[in-house]
Amino acid sequence: MKPACSYAATHAASLADPAGFWTAQAAHLHWDKKPTEPLSQDANGFYRWFKGGELNTSFLCLDWQVEQGRAHQPALIYDSPVTHTQRTYTYAELLDLTARLAGGLRALGVEMGDRVLIYMPNMPEAVVAMLACARLGAVHSVVFGGFAPHELAVRIDDARPRVIICASGGMEFDRVIPYKPLVEEALAKATFQPDHVVVCQRDFVTAEMQPGRDLDYQELLRAAPVPAVSLPATHPLYILYTSGTTGRPKGVVRDHGGHAVALFFSMKTVYDLAPGEVIFSASDIGWAVGHSYIVYGPLLRGCTSVLFEGKPVRTPDAGTFWRIVAQYRVNAMFTAPTAIRAIKKEDPEGLLAKKCDLSSLRHLFLAGERCDPATYAWAGHLLGVPVVDHWWQTESGWPMLATLAGLEEMPAPRAGSAGHPVPGYDVHILDEAGQPVPAGTTGLVAVKLPLPPGCFPTLWNDDVRFREAYLSAYPGYYLSGDGGYRDDDGYTYIMGRVDDVINVAGHRLSTGEIEEILAAHPAVAECAVLGIADQLRGQVPVGLVVLKDGQTIGEEQLEKDLVANVRAQIGALACFRAALVVKRLPKTRSGKILRKTMRQLADGEDFTLPATIDDPLILDEIRADLQRRGLGLAFTAKASA
Known part of the structure; x- marks a missing residue:
């Protein structure tokens, strides 16, 4: 049920008193120790949230949910048409697996502050690995399964993981991709070497093991379960490397406290989801969407999350997404516009969708790139539900612009627009001199500091690059790198990266x-x-x-x-x-x-x-x-x- 407050009032309150606003939101979560400084600045002048507070994200996602009576509720539904596998994990089952894998990692010497690199496709063992790292206070870095060895090597050298956890392979359509040879090639290129490589063997491809260094994932699960470690709110939860990097990659850092508060808030305010409801985010855990809205956001909110291993088409056809919505009674679906275009290309009349009972679906959320109005209209007409094109980045970790389904008096979605600023974000359109531009004029999209909780506080081991890349162009603002404009009604339109503007x-x-x-x-x-x-x-x-x-x-x-x-x-x-x-x-x-x-x-x-x-x-x-x-x-x- 929507809270009895308007969008305008909520957004205004978040900007007028950021510390007070987010302190109130943080009170919805369990804290081992309440924060003493809701908003502060570190020695570099970078903003930090909830200093002095202690909590653990894995505890909030699992133990806390079980304590609230959700032990037997589905937490994760794994649907893999490429491997012909479907399985449901309750909160109690997911907690048990996570606590035992955390025990196995601790036996390998993994402790608070150590890094663990995860190189796996969308499979339950990857989600368990992420949550197990969070449980110990280890910092995980998920690298998209099948990533090129050179890129994997530079991430190994940057994160310096004590352990690498990988799958023996992945599958795309009818093609098997062995992962272990890619890991070995990356390690041959990397300067840094981990203590161990943990391999999760899959039925369709067996990885060769190196004695002494390599261990079987299932062996680690035989360890005794361990409790969650109480961590400072500012302790890093994960590193996620931005795509398309050259040379040394940019490792976006997310912390435990601000991340948990922001995602919990977004699940109810942006996506209008209550505990027990179902979200299907058709992304990969290697991307920010997968981190935020396959794994952490849904579990923090006590929802059921669908983990999908496959493609929008050819696994087996363009009706796969609609089958999932119908089968699992999905309430909110999240995907990229390109997935909808792929479906539209193969099934332009939407005949496969019309065969499915999609009555449970309330919203379709789109992000990842700009959604053209034609695709927006096609999806809306086909599904008969609001289509919400919203905008965010790996750096933000959660939406900056959206139509907030969970607030009253929110202006309706508009084709071509990513909506309005989400509470906590003070979004501006600036010219090259840093001055505001008139309505209808395209400029640079920037967000006034401080950024709200959940956004990256810095880059991994690179404060200088963080300042130069994001904060130096316009003092007091975060420069997004995207261009856009705002119309007379206050709707914001993101037109793509700044280098997608041409001069004719x-x-x-x-x-x-x-x-x-x-x-x-x-x-x-x-x-x-x-x-x-x-x-x-x-x-x-x-x-x-x-x-x-x-x-x-x-x-x-x-x-x-x-x-x-x-x-x-x-x-x-x-x-x-x-x-x-x-x-x-x-x-x-x-x-x-x-x-x-x-x-x-x-x-x-x-x-x-x-x-x-x-x-x-x-x-x-x-x-x-x-x-x-x-x-x-x-x-x-x-x-x-």
């Missing part, structure tokens, strides 16, 4: 704005717009479009339609004249389209292949498509030569 003969245009127009065409499933170099105009936009399944429109006719639509809605100044039909778009494993990489490819620039790319071979296809049309300086220069 002096006109600054958002690629996101052009993508909206392309995506509205009935034949288009998804698209990306690149601002590629042009000798006359500096840059010109080029559209790459993927057709819906069953569409037969020719590329020439589609290009004419799209060029006309852009000209009608933006004008000739956009200089949009080229649209290519491509089979697929290169993306990160979290679903973000690699626009910058494609632009660099077209411009003939050197670029580092993003570590998070889902399939590097897609770039070869894009290169061939651009070359076929002679688009980009890299290809026009070759042609003239």
Whole structure:
């Protein structure tokens, strides 16, 4: 049930007295020792929350829930169509597994402050490993299963884990990916070496074990259970490395106290979920969404979380998500817009969804990249529930902009907008000089300090980089790196990374704005717009479009339609004249389209292949498509030569 307070009053209170507001929210949780300083600054001048307080996130997620009578309630539902496995874990079962694995890790010498690197796909043993680390006060760093050995190696050298926990392998569609060889290659490249590698063997792939160093995950579970360690609120819970890093990665740090308070607040206020209700977050535990809304947020709130191992399509079809919603009576679903576009491409009429009983679903939440209005409208029409496009980042750990389902008098969602600032966030749109811009004008999205609880207090072992990357551009603000604008009604629109703004003969245009127009065409499933170099105009936009399944429109006719639509809605100044039909778009494993990489490819620039790319071979296809049309300086220069 929604609290009897309005959005406007709640948001205003959070900014007027941050310490008082968040102290009241913290009172909803169990503290071993209550904080003495709700909001303070450390020696670097960085803000910290709940100094002097002590608690433990694993205790709050498990022991506390059992104490409140949820021992036999489902905590985690594991659904893996790729391995044909379904299993439900109650809070009591999850607590027992976690306490015993924590005992096994302690027997290996893992103590408070040690790091443990987890390299596993979406499987229950990974969730248990995260919670077991939190129980001991060890700092976990989850690395997306199947990540390239070089990237894994740099994370090992940065986090310096005492133990690595890995699965023997993962499965995507019908392809088995052995993980242990990737771990061995990473360790051969890394300078730092862990004491032990703990391997969770899976039925479909067996990892070779190195005697003396390697241990079986199941062996650790034979240890006696251990209680949760009482930890300072400012003690780090985990390190999560940002995607697409080059050189030394940026390790985002999350602390126990602020993180727990923020996620508990968000579960009831942003997502309107009560204890016992079901959330399905179709993400990976290697990403921020997986940390916050598969594992910690739902368990802190006493909800049931669906852990899904698979893809939105081809496991086995585009109806997988709807089957999960119906089977487990899901109340809130969270995924990326790219997943909805993939489903829309293969089932444009939504016939598979119409076969399922989706009456339990109250909201569909989208994040990870901007949701184009066409996808927003398609999902809303199909599901008949509010679609909430909201905005946050790995650095924030929870939403900064949203339509808050749990508050009264909240303005309704609006297509193309990520909503309004969440309580605790003072969001501004600034120009390059750091001054506010008028409504309707695109600028840089920045958040006034202090950031609320749950946001990263710094980077792992790199306070200097933290200040330079996020705080130095505009003193007193956190610079998000995204561009956007606010309309006359106060809705905020995130238009993508700042480097997704292109300059066409002096006109600054958002690629996101052009993508909206392309995506509205009935034949288009998804698209990306690149601002590629042009000798006359500096840059010109080029559209790459993927057709819906069953569409037969020719590329020439589609290009004419799209060029006309852009000209009608933006004008000739956009200089949009080229649209290519491509089979697929290169993306990160979290679903973000690699626009910058494609632009660099077209411009003939050197670029580092993003570590998070889902399939590097897609770039070869894009290169061939651009070359076929002679688009980009890299290809026009070759042609003239």
